[in-house]
Amino acid sequence: xxxxxxxxxxxxxxxxxxxxxxxxxxxxxxxxxxxxxxxxxxxxxxxxxxxxxxxxxxxxxxxxxxxxxxxxxxxxxxxxxxxxxxxxxxxxxxxxxxxxxxxxxxxxxxxxxx
Amino acid sequence: xxxxxxxxxxxxxxxxxxxxxxxxxxxxxxxxxxxxxxxxxxxxxxxxxxxxxxxxxxxxxxxxxxxxxxxxxxxxxxxxxxxxxxxxxxxxxxxxxxxxxxxxxxxxxxxx
Numbered sequence: 001x002x003x004x005x006x007x008x009x010x011x012x013x014x015x016x017x018x019x020x021x022x023x024x025x026x027x028x029x030x031x032x033x034x035x036x037x038x039x040x041x042x043x044x045x046x047x048x049x050x051x052x053x054x055x056x057x058x059x060x061x062x063x064x065x066x067x068x069x070x071x072x073x074x075x076x077x078x079x080x081x082x083x084x085x086x087x088x089x090x091x092x093x094x095x096x097x098x099x100x101x102x103x104x105x106x107x108x109x110x111x112x113x114x
Numbered sequence: 115x116x117x118x119x120x121x122x123x124x125x126x127x128x129x130x131x132x133x134x135x136x137x138x139x140x141x142x143x144x145x146x147x148x149x150x151x152x153x154x155x156x157x158x159x160x161x162x163x164x165x166x167x168x169x170x171x172x173x174x175x176x177x178x179x180x181x182x183x184x185x186x187x188x189x190x191x192x193x194x195x196x197x198x199x200x201x202x203x204x205x206x207x208x209x210x211x212x213x214x215x216x217x218x219x220x221x222x223x224x225x226x
Contacts (some may be wrong), residue, residue: 044206044217044218044219044220045155045163045206045208045217045220046217047208047214047215047216047217059213059214061214062214095162095163100151100153100165100168100210101153101155101163101165101208101210102165102168102174104162104163104164105162106162107162
């Protein structure tokens with residue numbers, strides 16, 4: 001069975017950094033495309049980052065380009081999101097998602113506030 | 115970016131009655147590989163989204179057959195043949211045919 005478990009969320013100050021982790025089981029992150037999707041309070045879902053399972057190529061939405069970086073560790077079978085230069089508008093629940101959004105983690109809350 | 119527009123945004127329904135949600139995209143969702151990457155999700159309060167439908171009309175494993183998806187090009191529909199209590203929550207459409215992938219604004223289904 002497929003499991004995705006996010007961690008690393010919490011309170012950060014504007015301009016600060018956080019690193020989200022997603023531990024997966026039931027499949028290998030090296031063989032599946034993986035994504036980060038976020039949901040700000042009361043807002044629609046927003047896809048923000050993608051990493052190709054086959055090539056490792058990455059793609060980020062313009063709203064986070066240059067500030068967030070998606071990566072993976074095949075040995076640890078984990079996905080990561082390094083978030084720098086955080087803004088108040090980055091406050092959201094962040095989800096780790098497999099492939100074409102077939103499987104989702106439970107999400108981790110990131111709050112950016114002074 | 116492709117803009118996904120859902121209607122209605124709020125849908126009061128009667129248990130046992132049908133319901134329908136529309137999703138329109140700002141450009142055709144036919145991918146260069148010939149497939150149409152239009153998905154439907156259901157999110158209950160406090161829970162993660164769950165994918166119900168992929169590639170317009172294919173139900174995911176475990177999804178009841180009262181859910182059906184249809185459409186083509188830029189116009190898509192999710193139908194629930196007979197609404198049950200567990201169906202309340204917010205429904206989102208999403209396109210995966212064009213970078214970046216985008217979601218609709220959501221349709222909240224509630225029981226009358």
